Amino acid sequence: MAKVRGAVVVEKEGCKGCSLCVEACPQEVLALHKEVNSRGYHYSYMKNPEACIGCSNCGAVCPDTCITVYRVKF
């Protein structure tokens, strides 16, 4: 069982749907939403939130800095 849980908050309006965070995620947590934001981009969201380990790889590669990462250790 995982000893670390993480969560990612994507600022929906800031996301441009480049999907670099989706590629960078080692746990396949993130995906692009089928809906679009007000600027017409498919924004990134946590498709599989249970798997997130809060490694912040998504935040590091995000060119638009719209990702905030949280992590708890047990």
Add this chain to the structure above:
Amino acid sequence: MKNMDIKDIIKPENLVYDKSELQIDTIMHYCPGCSHGVVHKLIAEIIEELGIQEDTIGVSPVGCAVFAYNYIDIDWQQAAHGRAPAVATGIARTNPDKIVFTYQGDGDLASIGAGEILHACNRGENIVVIFINNAIYGMTGGQMAPTTLIGQPTSTSPLGRDVALNGYPMKMTEIIATLPGTCYVTRQSVHTAATVRKCKKAIKKAFQNVMAKKGTSFVEVVSTCNSGWKMTPVGANTWMEENMFAEYVPGDLKDNDIQKPAIGN
């Protein structure tokens, strides 16, 4: 604990990664997946970590990064095309206590500004130069730049760069590493989380060198221009790894620890 609610994780005490306070809360004009955004973010984080917001002056170029002053909350000066190192020289010499950096693309630094950068580095001006190399002129429509790879199609070389006609890709970082005025010359990239963190260390070291008045620190960031290259952001990263790194090999080219003689007024 596996069934822990997301709301219990998203709390200020659990925060591990957030936007730097120096990044102005606005949406950047860059295309989706552009490397400029990542490098801007790293610069903001480093200036915040070093606590030099009040003392840093950036010189923005002509090119996509012309609006860099809209995104990082420090003092900026916008220079004419290619002239950022000359403007930075003036700022650094008249304000020796300030930390001055230029932020330039390859069309700016390697082409029209080739003279300025070579002489600024040769004089060993106490500045940081951040060189974004995406192998084309991004802003004006993806034309061929001096750094374009052999055979790489661009809007002005649709059949690929021809050596007989256009010469060879210009390796500015290798040229600059030979100049004795430079103390730290490195080539980085920002296409994966690991390389982003490595690049951050390199840019931080460059800023620390300027704080220690060691001379010019030059950081090339091999970047993508997915709209200019006509690729997806992820596809551009893969193409860059497969093609750009063969010509522009990442790593440190020079890391001197020699203090530059101070200018006597």
